Amino acid sequence: MNNREEETTLPTFHSTKESPSSNGSHIREYATAGIICFVVSFLVYIVAKPEERKGPPQGNTERQTGLPSNHPDVDTSKMNVVLEQLQRTRATLEAHPDNPMAHLDLANILYDAGQIIKDPTFFAEALLHYEFYLNQYPDDPNARTDFAYALYRTGNLNDAIAELYKVQQSSPRHQNSAFNLALMYKEKDRPDSVLAYMERVVIIDSTTRVGKAAKEILDTYHGAH
Numbered sequence: 001m002n003n004r005e006e007e008t009t010l011p012t013f014h015s016t017k018e019s020p021s022s023n024g025s026h027i028r029e030y031a032t033a034g035i036i037c038f039v040v041s042f043l044v045y046i047v048a049k050p051e052e053r054k055g056p057p058q059g060n061t062e063r064q065t066g067l068p069s070n071h072p073d074v075d076t077s078k079m080n081v082v083l084e085q086l087q088r089t090r091a092t093l094e095a096h097p098d099n100p101m102a103h104l105d106l107a108n109i110l111y112d113a114g115q116i117i118k119d120p121t122f123f124a125e126a127l128l129h130y131e132f133y134l135n136q137y138p139d140d141p142n143a144r145t146d147f148a149y150a151l152y153r154t155g156n157l158n159d160a161i162a163e164l165y166k167v168q169q170s171s172p173r174h175q176n177s178a179f180n181l182a183l184m185y186k187e188k189d190r191p192d193s194v195l196a197y198m199e200r201v202v203i204i205d206s207t208t209r210v211g212k213a214a215k216e217i218l219d220t221y222h223g224a225h
Helices: 023-042 076-095 100-117 120-136 141-153 157-170 175-187 191-204 209-223
Strands: none
Touching: 076 100, 100 120, 100 141, 120 141, 141 157, 141 175, 157 175, 175 191, 175 209, 191 209
16 A cells, blocks of 8 residues: 555646637637547446556456446346345445445445446445545555546536546556546536546556547547647
8 A cells, every 4th residue: 555656747737718719729629529529429438447456456357437428228137146246245244344345345336236227326325335445445546436436426526536636646557547537527528638638548558448449539539630
């Protein structure tokens, strides 16, 4: 927990407001709007677990995170599996109520349930258990990134962004927190910030799934100019 990465300065964001008389600004505005639409259509979910780990290993490394662009039908088979896991994990926590890892495991399963069943109440409950865990392991970037996403899914976008900033400040090469920041700034209609964090994702590692996705987005954007 003491092996924190060297802090780097977060990208500086600039206002997207331009003079209405500038033809160049209109072209840039349309191109930027196009790339944001591409973000929505191209990226439904991102992989939740990067290679780096700061805290204790998390239970489910196959979970996905990110801002969903649509809501497909519930997968009944996955729903049944996650509900069975939820029942078992609740029982484990009841037997070990002071174990932070038991809280993290339950938070992760609730997160999965919220993703699969499309019910924000699962994310609301997950927040409580992420908070318990993070009180013990505040430097775990994966758990804090998931905590931020749960905040977003319960309607707390600004708080979610603040939590992702914490991850970027302590672990500037944590790729998924940077990617989620880009997607959350899309929600706030801040295209310059979206592009800044997409660039950050590519700089961190252009060979991962999210790195390749970010690079394709940036190539599309720059090709429009």
